[in-house]
Each structure stands twice: as C-alpha cells, then as structure tokens.
Amino acid sequence: MLVLLKPGAAESAVSDVTSRLRMLGLAVHRTDHEGQVRLCAVGEVGRVDWAQAAGWAAIERLEKIPSPFKLVSRAFQPAATLISVGRVTIGSEQLALMAGPCSVESEKQAFTIAAAVARSGATVMRGGAFKPRTSPYSFQGLGEEGLRILRRAADAHGLAVVSEVMDTAQVALMARYADILQIGARNMQNYSLLREVGQLDKPVLLKRGLAATIEEWLMSAEHVMSQGNRQVILCERGIRTFETYTRNTLDLNAIPVVKELSHLPVIVDPSHGTGIRNKVAPMARAAIAAGSDGLMIEVHHDPDHALSDGAQSLYPEQFEELVGQVRTIAGAIGRRV
Amino acid sequence: MLVLLKPGAAESAVSDVTSRLRMLGLAVHRTDHEGQVRLCAVGEVGRVDWAQAAGWAAIERLEKIPSPFKLVSRAFQPAATLISVGRVTIGSEQLALMAGPCSVESEKQAFTIAAAVARSGATVMRGGAFKPRTSPYSFQGLGEEGLRILRRAADAHGLAVVSEVMDTAQVALMARYADILQIGARNMQNYSLLREVGQLDKPVLLKRGLAATIEEWLMSAEHVMSQGNRQVILCERGIRTFETYTRNTLDLNAIPVVKELSHLPVIVDPSHGTGIRNKVAPMARAAIAAGSDGLMIEVHHDPDHALSDGAQSLYPEQFEELVGQVRTIAGAIGRRV
C-alpha cells in the first residue's frame, strides 16, 4: 500500500505513521518526491483495516500499487534512482560504460584490458572470478585471486569493479573487492542470494534470466529492495527463444518497458545477448538509442586465447570505435558518455 | 553452385556457359560484380559432374554456397540490392520511411494521414485493404475500394504504395494498385503465394513469420527470387516468445545478422513488433542504430476510432518527432532520411 503524507508533514508525524504501520506487522519504505513523503507498506497488507488507517492524521491519501512489485515501481518512487559508483552516476544523463574480460585470467591480461577500456571511456571494469559454467570440467574462474587482480587493475586505471557472486557464502568476500555485485542470469531467482545482497550497502547488478518475463525480473529486484538495499541496476542480456543464429535474443523492447514501470536504471549486455563479436556493436548502438542507461561489454585483447567467451569479446580497438558511435547517438537523445 | 567466370569473359562465353548449365536441368541466375560475371546455378545440383564443368572455357572457378539460400546470399551477390520505388531507393544510404494506417477506412482518413506522413518525410504509404484477422467476425478490410482510395491518397502526396496481398487470386489486382506487394507474417511460408509474386516485376516486402528463424525467412525470400523477382525487401516485425508484456518481441538482432548473410535490404516494423504506442519510437530509433534500411510505422490521426490496431498507431505529431530523432541517429552512422 502506498501511503502519501500531507505535503509538509513534520518528521515526527512521519515517524508516527511509520511506527503505526510497523505495529500492524508491515515493513515500511520511504521516498520523498516533490516535497511529499511517500511511504510504501509491504507485507500482509490484506489483514489491515485500511479504511481506518486512511483517517490517521498526516495522511493525505492511500493508493494501491497495482503491480505485484511495489518498491521497484514508479508508483512508489516517481523519480529515477541514481547510483553513484566511482566516476559515474548510473541512471543519470551520463551513460555507464562497463567493460572488461569475461574472466580474469592473469595479472597481465587484466591490466592490459583495464588500460584499454579506461582509455576509451569506460568507468567500470567487469571481470569474472567465479564463473557459472555449464560443464563442471570447464574453467571455473580464479576465485579470490582473480578478485585481487581485478581490483588492482581497476584501481590502477580509475575504474570501479563489477563481478559476479554465485552463492550466499561468497557475498562477504565479494563485497570486499567489488563496487557492484553482479547476480547472474542463472541466479536471477536464487532468492536466498537475492536476500543476502539485499542486506548490503552496495549496488547490485541484476541480470535478467534467460526465461524471465519482465515482471519476474522486477519481482527479483523487489526481493533485493525488500531487504533494504535500493541500489539495484537491471541488466538485459538476452532471452531464450527459438532463434539459434544468435546465442540469445537480446530483448531491447525490455528497455522502454522497464523505464515505464520502474525507477531503477537498466543497462544492456550485448555480448551475452548476441554471443557474436560482429553483432555486439550494432546492438550496443541500438540499446543506447532505445534508452538504455549504459552498456556492459566484454573486451579482450587476445580473444582467441580467452579462457571463456572469446567469440563474443570485442578487441580494444572495436570497443573504442563503438564508444565513439555511442557518443554521437547519446547526443541525439540528450545523453552523454 | 556459384560459377565465377573469368574477368572480362565475352557475353558469348557467358551465354555459352549459361546454356550448358540449363541443358543440365539447372536454372541460372546472374549478377555482375566488380567486372566479373557470377552465375548461380540452382536445382538438382547434386546430379551434375562439377569436376568436368570446372574445365569449361571461361570459367574461373566454382564455389559451393554453404547456406541453404543461394540467390539471397552475399556469396552470390556481394553488393547490396538497391530497390527504387517512387522517390526512395531502398537499401541505399537513404532510409525508407513507410507510414500510414493499419487499414484503409475511408477517403477522408487516408488523405488526412497521407498528407501528414508525407509532410514528415515518409516516401511510402502503407495501408491494408485485405486484412488477415484472427477472428472471422472482425473488420476484414475494404478490398479493392480500399486500394483505390489508398492509391489516390498516396498519389496526391507523392507517396509510393505498399499493401498486403493475402492470396494468389489477389496478386494481379494488387499489382495494379500497389508499388510494393506485402506478404504478411502469417503467409511467410505460403509457398504458392511466394511463387506467384516471384513472377512479378514489382518489389515484394516479405515480413518475417512469428516463429520463423532467420534462415527460414531468407529461404522464403529464396522462393520469391527463384522465380526471377529479385526485388525483395525483408521486414522484421517481431517474433513470438514467452514475454507477454509486449505483443511480440521485436528481434533487432536479426538486422545485423541479415546484413551479413544477405544483400537484400531489411526494414523494421516496430508497430507490430511491440504493439504498444509508446514503445514504437524507442524501438524505431534502435532499429536505425542497429543498421535497418528503413521503417514501417502505423500512423493514425484518430487511433481511438481506428478499425484495427489503434493501440499501436502513432499520432502524426509523434511520427514527426520520431523522424527528427531518426534523422540525427542516421547521421551518426552515415545514413540519411
């Protein structure tokens, strides 16, 4: 239930309403918008006598939020969420460019790529240390050693770090090294993991599952936000369809849909979305044109010898050229790199 | 089989090779590229003794075309196909903007919309006279009367005409009124109809079927081309996936894929692709950024009273604004409106 307080309500009144709602067994989340305090009460709202609550002092009116996601919805928070990480504010008019290798493989690899993507305009470095692999016999990532390398390489070039966390037991470790914790597509509905990162005070990048509807994806973001962590970045990375020419079907339609339904920033990963190097740049450009808040791109200086996903990684020169094109398109719709 | 003749081969030699291939029971198609004659021989190629044929005078070399589509492939024709219709050359650096109502409803409606879209920069007018409707009890289109109106409205504003043909029996009639004959998504594998339009000397706009792989779509274009008609325009209009928020999932990945595999122009219909008015402009912009050769957009001055598809039609003002944005994005990638 959305509880809108009277404009100018005193903080003591806000506290009072909040306390009363909590005594009813509900959790209360607050946002302020254009001088008005908006409270979102979640939990077993069906048991509450709302007609009575509507009469409390300081309450202007109550509104049901029609979607199954509440904190994630624009109904609760009309203004866009802005998430500052290093030199970029995700969700602002500045696009967030995240780039780096699929997996961290070695110090040399990480530093080489960090230098290249930073020079081209990236502000966040991606790199996997724990890799979810279909086969138990494939390279599983360097683990903590990989995180250490990634952190140093990023720091050396003024980049923030995003890396995937696969398990609740890894969350504390990951939070020591990464600025943004990534939840991978396969774990989008791993609710234990969502709850765990929901208790952090660090941004979470939530990839859309291969078979997840947009609504389910937003519901997973709600799991994170319901634990108190409001810094959720959504990331479209392709859905599974019958088409097999591309590895996945990057669903750019999701961008304007999410932008309408939610205040959360949403970025696009065309590397996994297409799985084919020469399709990455066209789809990256298209993502920006469709309104994406940023890009997450796999870049490798020697993709033929990459331990994972080489076929979809851009060469540093390709990434640089892409950033140039993105800059122009961004300008056409009032944004910038 | 692709038969590459020696550069500078005399026309008589070309005729000779062509005749010999035909005597082997094959159909022969020709394209000239950078001073070289390229012949594509199709039919029961497995029965031919190619080792022997390779020795014929004037033949430089033979190449197997690895894809199941032959005439449609870049292997046969490396250069882009250009199709001139009215004031636009589809496939050139100029984008083809096709716009108009879902269905032609009346003289007044058609002329109003034609005036608006022409003013905004469209060069082709779309409008249905024969409508494929899921229900036999829905409005089925005005038929020939609709075509007559459409033609007059387009002529009055210097626009070419594209309209859907649903049946072999309608082809001759449609060819009298339309400049481009559209094959709808539901008929993408109606091979009788494809063969019929393949015998025309008019451009054919071939929409991708809801469940068609890119390969199947190109194979349907091959059906048309195998009958002699090389003027095929492909049109992506959304595929069917599990996602239900949008009416279909517009698959922009198909644009760079088609551009790599084929020399045929490809445009995008974001109106059917999304089915939601406020998602049309973002996806239209994204289509251009991804490399589409044009757009097909439903525009209606009074969509609330449209007899079909009102919910996905742009208002004329929205179309005008969209064309402005498209112009800027086109500039960023070396194209123009």
Place this chain on the structure above:
Amino acid sequence: MLVLLKPGAAESAVSDVTSRLRMLGLAVHRTDHEGQVRLCAVGEVGRVDWAQAAGWAAIERLEKIPSPFKLVSRAFQPAATLISVGRVTIGSEQLALMAGPCSVESEKQAFTIAAAVARSGATVMRGGAFKPRTSPYSFQGLGEEGLRILRRAADAHGLAVVSEVMDTAQVALMARYADILQIGARNMQNYSLLREVGQLDKPVLLKRGLAATIEEWLMSAEHVMSQGNRQVILCERGIRTFETYTRNTLDLNAIPVVKELSHLPVIVDPSHGTGIRNKVAPMARAAIAAGSDGLMIEVHHDPDHALSDGAQSLYPEQFEELVGQVRTIAGAIGRRV
C-alpha cells in the same frame, strides 16, 4: 450470442427466430442438444438490441459465449462432433489411425505402404502430393499424379484418404481425390484457404501452426466453421520452442485443453511433433493416454530412400507394434482401435 430456444419449440418458431436474427445482419448456426435447439448468432452482434430480442417468443434465454471462438466452443455445442470417414467415426470411442508416407513417390511405394498400414489397423491413408518445402529446390511432390496414385492405393485396401492442400486454387482438385483435406501448419492462418475449405462438404484436418496458441488454432477452426463446414478435425503436431533436440515440441497439454474448450475431435501427429523415429512410438502412446481421438503417423517401408522426412518415418513393423500398444492403452481409458 447463444440463443437457447424453449425445449420443444416448434420448427416454425425456430425458423422465425432464425429469420429475425438474419434480418439483423447476423449469420445463424444451429445445433440440437438434449431436446433443445441452440442457435449461435455471429457477426456484428454489438449492434443488436439483445434486451429486446430476449423477449421474443420461443426464446428461453440468451447467453454470451465468453470465448472469442463461438461455433467451435462447447458453449455452443456441448456434445462431441463425430465425423464419419470411410470405416471410422472420428471423435467416437474408436480411435482414428491415419498412416502413410510423407510424400507419395510412386505407385509401388504407395501400394506397399497402404497394404501394410491397413493390415495393422489404420483406417485412413495419409500422403502428400503438394509438399510445402522450406527450399524451392527440394522435391515439391507429384501433384495430381500423386493424388491419383494415393486414391488408388487407399481404395485397394479400404482406406480413406487425407492429403494436404496448399492453395485455394488446389481445393477443387483435392476435393475430387481426398476424403479429408489437410491444412498444413504453415497455412493455419491462411484465411483465404480456410474460407475456401469452409465452403466444402468434406472434413478438414487443421494442423496447429508452429507458433499458434491454442486460442488462435481454435480461431482458425472458427474461420472454417463460419463458412458452414462443421467437419473440422484438429491436429496437434508440435510447436516451436527453444529445445532443439527434438524437431518440434509436441504439446500434448493441448489435448485436454482442446477437449475442454471445444467439441471438435483432436488428433496428434507425433512424426512431425518429434521428428525422430524412435521418439514417435512413446509420444503416440502418450497422446492416446492424454485423450487424443487418433493419430497421424508417417510410415515408410524404405525410409532411407524417402524423398522427404525419412528420418521420422516408422517402418511398417514398428507401426504394427505401436498399434498393439495403443490398443491396450485405449482399453484402459474406455476407447478402442
């Protein structure tokens, strides 16, 4: 609108109501059920003053049919449609076993297979004379010569004939040779073709399209029935999903769903549904257990040399063994071969 007449209403009263409805511009279809005349009025029902009509003599009550399909629905016709073809009544407790080659290839082939499937218990022979092929360079069927052969082979062994019609122009020809006209999956929404076979007095077998929802499939049946032909047999043959191990995903869930929504018989084609010979028998057994009214199976005595679909054709011995298993399962749910 469903118009239920008073039990025992005189025929003259039925005629009177029918005439009045027709004068309102509606088409009227009738079924009798348990002593009651049920009229289904279709067309622009929104324009009619039903409150007034409800007061006409002989009318017991009016009911809105909630589904978009009307004549196809159990709301209109509660009792199962029975369609007699040769020695079988499709939709009765007797299962309809249709078997034969993908394509008719020669007299010898057709007679050999006809003999085999008749001996095993089939009552209808399938065989393609006009083949919808993805490639224009593949075998397209023997045409009328194929139909002639198919008819003679079937007659020689007391079998009825089902064969696919691809185009309105072929309908009259096909109706001379076949007992059941098949509409293929690719033509499920070829509305011109549906209308044409809707005017015949012959059963139509309507395959589900690869991307068709159950509702769309029933709507296509409605197109046929709206023209007056009530003899529609539905045929599930697999839908397109992300799974690629099987050619298609045979959707047996559709059987109980269709049985609840509609009175029309529904059979299953596990040959196209799976595309793999050794998966045909398990899925055929499963189809019967799920309530299918019959099976359509590809059988070939020499599948390695079949001109189409050899890999999914059963050997005659496999078909015979399958019929034995089907007989036992049928017994378990009150049906018979």
Place this chain on the structure above:
Amino acid sequence: MLVLLKPGAAESAVSDVTSRLRMLGLAVHRTDHEGQVRLCAVGEVGRVDWAQAAGWAAIERLEKIPSPFKLVSRAFQPAATLISVGRVTIGSEQLALMAGPCSVESEKQAFTIAAAVARSGATVMRGGAFKPRTSPYSFQGLGEEGLRILRRAADAHGLAVVSEVMDTAQVALMARYADILQIGARNMQNYSLLREVGQLDKPVLLKRGLAATIEEWLMSAEHVMSQGNRQVILCERGIRTFETYTRNTLDLNAIPVVKELSHLPVIVDPSHGTGIRNKVAPMARAAIAAGSDGLMIEVHHDPDHALSDGAQSLYPEQFEELVGQVRTIAGAIGRRV
C-alpha cells in the same frame, strides 16, 4: 574419456589404471557392466597423451564420449541407475509415485494428506518447507518446523520424504529430514548448490529449469555426479513457451530423449507442468505411457485454502482414481505401480 578395461581384469590392475589416471590430474569414476570395468576419466583430458595411455596393460580400449555430459551418459553406464528410497526402487519396473501438498502448512494438513496418498499407493511424500516464491511478500514456507512435521507425517504412513533445498546453507539441515533432496527449477543452474548436494550420500531430485534444454539439464546432473553422488533423479516439470493457456508446457518429449541419452531415472511433475487441476490426470497418464519412471503430484484435501498452488492440486479422491488408471497403463508397457 571412457577407459574400458579387459574383461576379467584384476582389481589390482583396476587400481593401477585408476592411480595413473589420477596422477595425470583426472578424476576417475567407475562402473561395472557385464563383467567389464568401465572407467570414466574427467577433467582436463585434452592435456593427456591418450595414444600412450592406450597401451597400458589391462586397458582394452579407449572411447571418447561424444556428449558434453560424461558420467550421466549411457556411453559410460549402459545399465539404468536404480535408486532405492523407502519402499520403492526408482528406475525399476516399479513406478515411483510421489505425492503431497505444495507446502507443509500444519500438522493436521500434513497427516491428513499423508494418510490419503499412502492409501492410494504413493511411496514418497512431497512437501515444501522452504518455498521459492516470486514475491517476497508471499508465504515462504514453515522452514525447519515444516520439515519436522513432514518427516513425522511421512513416517506415520510408511512414506519416504522429498523436499526442496534452496541454498547451500540449508543442505545439512535438509539432509537430516529428507530422504531425497529436491533442487527446484529456478536453481537448476545454481552450481554452488549442485556441488554441495553432489557431496551427499542421498538421492537428489533435479528439476528441469523453465528454459533449460535437455542437454543443459543433463549437464547440471553431471555437476552433481562429478562430486561423487550418483543418485540423481531427473524431473520434467514443464518448460516456458509462448502458450499461455497452461502455466507451463509439460515437455513429455524429454522422457524418451533422456531415456536414450542417460541411465538416470526420470519422473514427471504434471502439477507444475500444467498448473491446472483437470489437466493433471491426462498428462500424468501420458507421462507413464511415454516411459516416465514415476510421477510427482500435488495433492491437497482442501486446495481452496492451500497457502500455495491450490489451483493445481488434486483432491485425494482424484489422486486415487489417477493411480488406478496409471496402474492399467503401466501394465500395458510392462511396468507396475
């Protein structure tokens, strides 16, 4: 790599080969089949000089396993895996009937349902204590208290227990109460969790993910087996397609496919597969006819008041009737309840 030893090779020779393979850095798994020891060596097999290894004493021959899954394949283990749990041996000619509520709600509920399903022939009781819910505000299960109730209810009626584990941190707890640990569809690619249950000596029931290909599903089973736990039961529970009439599309095609590729038992969950009560029984019958090793069915005595999934739960009487039908169909294909 599959290493086939000479028939009758001494145990000392087996140990020797195993040790040598391990010294090469490989993990070695063994199965005995018709008097022959078969070793499957997994890991970085590409680095090994197999030509040399082929010459070791006791080795008959080496075979590459062509599929990406190794231990799961019939190539490694030709005979069916049998898993004994309580009174049933899963994978044998006896079908495994697992039944119970979606969630454990109370002592009374669990005991009532346990009594009913045991009387009808179930041998395993299902019941959720940790529930993966799309909404963070829905009922999340009773946790350990639910497990305690479930165990007691099952014990009171001679039933084994299967229940879902959602997180590595829950595995030890779950293993104290349940005889079979279920990995839910959303966690099919939660590799941390798969590894954890792979180290248990208890059967694992692995549900197919909504968008998982059969190959990916088997690869997830490989993750479990690669840790040493060979007791994996596969469970088909519906995939996500464009069809929305049913909650999911139960893919029975997977049954014969899995049976060919793998030695692992596979059962079917038609409750989640269809999501509609009156579709459960037809699809359960079809599953058995297609060769499923068992069923997992939601049963509730008061589904209208169930805290989750009431709409797809059978009444106890419906379950009893279904078991009767299943018994007859099982008999038709040489199996029994």
